[in-house]
Amino acid sequence: MPLIEVIEVTKKYRKGDESITPLDAVSLEIEQGEFISLMGSSGTGKSTLLNMIASIDRPDSGRIIIDGTEITSLSRTRLAKWRAENLGYIFQTHNLVPVLTAYENIELPLLLLPISASERKRRIEVALRAVDLLDRADHYPRQLSGGQEQRVGIARAIVSHPKVVVADEPTGDLDPVTSRQILDLLKRLNEQLNVTLLMVTHDADAALVADKQFRLDHGHLVQTGRTEVPVQSREIHKQHRD
Amino acid sequence: MLKFLPYTFKTLWRHRSRTLLTVSGSAVALFVFCFVAAIQEGMDDLQKRQAAKGSLITFQANKFCPATSHLPQDYDQDIARIRGVKDVIPIQVFTNNCRASLDVVVFYGVPPDKLQAARDFELVSGSWPEFENHQDAAIVGKAVAARRDIHVGQKFSIGDLSVNVAGIFESDDPAEENYIYSHLDFLQRSKGTNLVGTVTQIEVLLNEGVDQIEMCKQIDEQFRGGPVETDTRPKGVFQAKALGGLTQLISFAQYLGYACVGLVLALVATTTLMSVEDRIREHAVLQTLGFTSGRVFRLVMTESILLSIAGGAIGIGSAMIVLALSSLSVGAEAVTIAFTPSLRLAFEGMIVACVTGILAGVAPAWHAAHTEVVPALRHA
Numbered sequence: 001m002p003l004i005e006v007i008e009v010t011k012k013y014r015k016g017d018e019s020i021t022p023l024d025a026v027s028l029e030i031e032q033g034e035f036i037s038l039m040g041s042s043g044t045g046k047s048t049l050l051n052m053i054a055s056i057d058r059p060d061s062g063r064i065i066i067d068g069t070e071i072t073s074l075s076r077t078r079l080a081k082w083r084a085e086n087l088g089y090i091f092q093t094h095n096l097v098p099v100l101t102a103y104e105n106i107e108l109p110l111l112l113l114p115i116s117a118s119e120r121k122r123r124i125e126v127a128l129r130a131v132d133l134l135d136r137a138d139h140y141p142r143q144l145s146g147g148q149e150q151r152v153g154i155a156r157a158i159v160s161h162p163k164v165v166v167a168d169e170p171t172g173d174l175d176p177v178t179s180r181q182i183l184d185l186l187k188r189l190n191e192q193l194n195v196t197l198l199m200v201t202h203d204a205d206a207a208l209v210a211d212k213q214f215r216l217d218h219g220h221l222v223q224t225g226r227t228e229v230p231v232q233s234r235e236i237h238k239q240h241r242d
Numbered sequence: 243m244l245k246f247l248p249y250t251f252k253t254l255w256r257h258r259s260r261t262l263l264t265v266s267g268s269a270v271a272l273f274v275f276c277f278v279a280a281i282q283e284g285m286d287d288l289q290k291r292q293a294a295k296g297s298l299i300t301f302q303a304n305k306f307c308p309a310t311s312h313l314p315q316d317y318d319q320d321i322a323r324i325r326g327v328k329d330v331i332p333i334q335v336f337t338n339n340c341r342a343s344l345d346v347v348v349f350y351g352v353p354p355d356k357l358q359a360a361r362d363f364e365l366v367s368g369s370w371p372e373f374e375n376h377q378d379a380a381i382v383g384k385a386v387a388a389r390r391d392i393h394v395g396q397k398f399s400i401g402d403l404s405v406n407v408a409g410i411f412e413s414d415d416p417a418e419e420n421y422i423y424s425h426l427d428f429l430q431r432s433k434g435t436n437l438v439g440t441v442t443q444i445e446v447l448l449n450e451g452v453d454q455i456e457m458c459k460q461i462d463e464q465f466r467g468g469p470v471e472t473d474t475r476p477k478g479v480f481q482a483k484a485l486g487g488l489t490q491l492i493s494f495a496q497y498l499g500y501a502c503v504g505l506v507l508a509l510v511a512t513t514t515l516m517s518v519e520d521r522i523r524e525h526a527v528l529q530t531l532g533f534t535s536g537r538v539f540r541l542v543m544t545e546s547i548l549l550s551i552a553g554g555a556i557g558i559g560s561a562m563i564v565l566a567l568s569s570l571s572v573g574a575e576a577v578t579i580a581f582t583p584s585l586r587l588a589f590e591g592m593i594v595a596c597v598t599g600i601l602a603g604v605a606p607a608w609h610a611a612h613t614e615v616v617p618a619l620r621h622a
Contacts, residue, residue: 056530056615077534084532091619095527099252109531111245156531 009062024219037210088157268553276561346573351429368409526618546603554595
């Protein structure tokens with residue numbers, strides 16, 4: 001059974017008099033431990049799909065089931081609790097809290113979980129070591145480079161041992177060398193921690209780091225690679241029902 | 243929620259200029275609120291005490307300023323004979339200022355043998371025999387002594403009047419600590435021989451259960467048609483009448499106190515709202531990490547309450563210290579109201595600060611907690 005099931009998800013919005021459908025009955029299945037990349041030009045709805053899987057946006061129709069929980073039917077409060085326990089989010093612009101140190105930023109999601117202070121400390125140190133920033137624990141975001149900030153963001157996303165980690169253009173704000181380091185780090189975490197990773201990117205080279213690549217085109221999802229394979233959403237939906 | 247306190251403190255410290263300005267503004271407003279409340283408290287305390295004591299004041303009819311009231315001193319014996327009267331104290335009053343003043347000095351000339359029985363004083367320095375055995379001696383209330391820097395053994399003069407300070411007293415009644423007690427004979431003679439045989443007022447102490455209003459009527463009836471007619475009232479009513487317009491002014495000043503609370507409310511609400519507006523994206527990030535709307539609401543409320551409480555603690559604390567050290571009082575026509583700093587007042591002030599913080603935080607906290615996450619994450 002796939003860890004993430006996106007079933008005929010549709011999202012529409014209006015822009016002036018025009019009705020736009022960035023996601024038109026999109027379906028997708030992601031297995032536990034897979035690293036998926038999602039590409040598409042601006043406005044094609046890739047971040048919208050990522051945000052819906054991250055449960056911070058809702059589809060107009062369709063369902064999203066993650067590890068057996070239909071997140072599209074949960075209330076706002078239950079969704080927040082679900083995110084705290086199951087989701088890590090890596091932002092393009094890092095979005096670290098500027099008044100907190102790297103250590104405290106990584107600690108934030110752990111404060112929401114029923115774990116002891118010593119366990120928190122242990123997990124933060126493991127996360128810091130994983131992103132190779134143990135010596136920067138007491139630094140504030142303004143004292144870190146862009147790449148280091150993103151590594152703190154990654155540590156914050158994995159520290160609570162989430163089932164799913166989503167990354168929205170994680171290399172979008174970084175130079176090529178740092179981008180490569182971050183992509184290597186994500187790949188390493190995916191392999192070593194077996195974390196399921198969904199990454200949205202503009203960069204075709206970055207997308208190749210993932211196990212599978214998808215592209216959103218005119219509201220439809222297409223699996224890319226050597227040969228592009230349209231994802232038959234209705235078939236997946238039928239399989240799910242069966 | 244305590245786990246998030248460091249985050250809240252750091253957030254407030256991040257905009258320290260804004261935080262310090264807000265805390266300072268709240269502190270000033272709550273300082274004024276406490277000052278105003280302290281006068282009101284002093285007036286309420288004065289009236290409550292006098293109502294509880296059940297004593298009356300007989301004054302010359304149709305006279306208002308103590309300097310113009312001259313009752314024959316032997317009226318005290320006539321009043322003492324009325325059934326229900328426990329004791330009478332003839333009092334000569336001298337004050338440096340009949341009008342409303344913040345530094346009024348009031349002398350009460352009283353027979354020394356009656357003073358200890360009629361008042362609940364305790365000498366903090368000096369001695370009773372020193373007072374009783376010297377006609378020009380006086381005992382001085384602790385508040386007026388502090389205000390005027392008066393010490394035992396010192397000669398204290400005001401206008402033509404000079405007394406030797408034989409003792410400093412404290413009393414449960416803060417207003418009493420603003421008076422100076424001297425010998426009746428001395429005060430009558432020091433103002434010229436024409437005052438001998440007359441007193442400004444007579445304080446009438448009643449037995450328990452005696453109807454004060456009936457007794458007032460009975461006393462005034464007794465002297466109706468006599469050489470000097472009297473006007474007798476319960477002491478609390480007499481003092482309220484003497485304070486006259488000052489009472490209204492103090493009541494009006496209460497609104498100034500409420501305005502200060504409104505000011506704190508507006509100030510803290512503005513700062514908290516600005517802080518929330520600055521951090522729309524940060525709150526969206528927190529919600530993405532798994533913070534519930536309720537938790538974000540509580541975080542913002544904590545900021546608002548901390549601002550208000552910090553301002554309150556500084557303002558109320560300063561007010562209490564200034565009030566305690568300055569021994570301020572306001573008086574008119576020889577009746578004084580002490581500015582009464584009390585723990586109850588400080589506690590009430592902190593409750594006001596806390597409630598203000600809660601009210602000021604609700605709208606910004608609601609705004610932060612119910613922001614749509616995705617648009618907020620795109621917020622520059």
